[in-house]
Amino acid sequence: MALTFFNQHQKTALKLSNFVTLQLCNYLYQMILVTGATGLIGSHLALHLLESGRKIRAIYRDKNGIERTRSLFKLHEKESLFDSIEWLEADITDVPSLERVFTAVDCVYHCAAFISFDPKDEEKLRKTNIEGTANIVNFCLANSVKKLCYVSSIATLGDLKEHENTIVEETEWNPEKPHSDYAISKYGAEMEIWRGLQEGLEAVVVNPGIILGPSPDITGWKTGSCEIFTKVANGLPFYTKGSTGFVSVNDVVKIMKFLMESDVSGARFILISENLTFEKVLKKIASALKVKIPSIYAKRWMTAMSWRFDWILSVVFQRKRKLSKSMAHTLHSTDLISSQKIKTLMAFEFKPIDKVIEEVAAFYKK
Template structure:
């Protein structure tokens, strides 16, 4: 049997559909029963309602050892998708606790229960920092602790350290580092918020550059890696490196709404970040634009996907076409 953590999130929910379509016996963790409704709605969106009842749901938390004891009974493979994504400095401790300590717990149970293989969902945020003489980030680019990183990036890097510890202790592992993941059904979180904001009339764009990937590619690659003899490796999962302006334009065109009109310069983003800090500290509002988020909006990072393409001989879905596809679901 296969265990999926984070089965009520974008990656985990899509992974559940994919695994069930491939005939896998699946157990999934949930913390709050209400969260499973989002996963059920996704199955309905894809007209896969009949598959949903095949999931063996079990209430648990990656920080709660007793519930993990129940979840790991009879498990042979684990897909660790659970994580907290936040760029709010006030949530730094919680982000690190969930992403690092939670991953350590998963690794420890995999070792103690003799799990055959673990697939960990990391992020391109956990990849390295380019030295001046290089231009493309790969799986081999070294992490530089002296460079600025978001709390989220640090937490995902720390989580990977736990995965490599598991490898050293005899656990077969693979790590995937997706870029910005695009997929339907979760329009109020992650990349889905960008679709919602554009639909509601987002006026500004930035000219930062990063890697994007379709969720269907992510879950398919994860399953292929788990079925393969490959282990002890990490793989960057991106389809294309895209300028944020072009990405937002593609969303607007697919939704048939106005494109964002104004260029938010780095200076403007930094000013907005400071105003956001004031609103958070004076009025107690949740941070919407942290310093790290502002910086990432105009950072231009190029990522290579050659390693995974060569390992599995795959062709990635074009992100711009995928945007059109999911807006019509």
């Protein structure tokens, strides 16, 4: 009798083991599409997924972008993994180019976006971030994609009311409050994700803070959040006492992968490690780079004058804005942002920003 029970138990365990193995194999052989794989988040995500044995298809608009991603893999001595990426030329705003991209795709990480705080870029922001995301959602629905992960931003989070002191995922967006064109475009993109959910698409949204991570090449250090290191290295003299959320790019991609492999859908998650003042972050970066520490406090009236002067220069010399009204406001904002929701869900511990800055600075000095 004991032998019979053992045999039955052994058969059950074997069936369960075979089922788990089959499920794992099915996932490993799924085709995963990554948009924005030539950017900071997308390139790190591709590396992370390939290290986990996943199959990756990525889209690009120009071959220079591919080389930037290759540089990241070289930086981490993983160039052999880079060669396994299936690259297809496409643009998220060009519907015909996306037709073959979605063939046999099981999951999609939508990281592609246009980032600008220049009011002159309003039309391009809307076309890329809203219309482009709508195209991705439509192709996911048409091709029965199993799940979509969309990378949004803390710029789309709600606005605190008088009795509230911390911004969370449920904080309501107030359309009457001032928001940058970038924030509005990303908020509109999120609306496309929620539309997809109503039409049957499984999806999750992540809202990272300012993402800190190494750029694979010199061009990348002049754009996005990486530009902070370049400006400090070049002797940035000013700082402000406003604060916001910061997070490591590696933490972001780890959480994205976890959410996509979980049964979570129809939810958004704030991803920040810490709320820190710009003063502390800039001075920490300067210390890590061993350069002059920013020492001049840019008060509100100074940034108010600066964005107006920058506007005049942009009109006279027809150049892109370096400081907009919304950016000036953000530099002095002190709203607290919470990422407790994701911490509770997956018992996740974010890497301290001091350590992140040290790591990124080491890459920068190379």
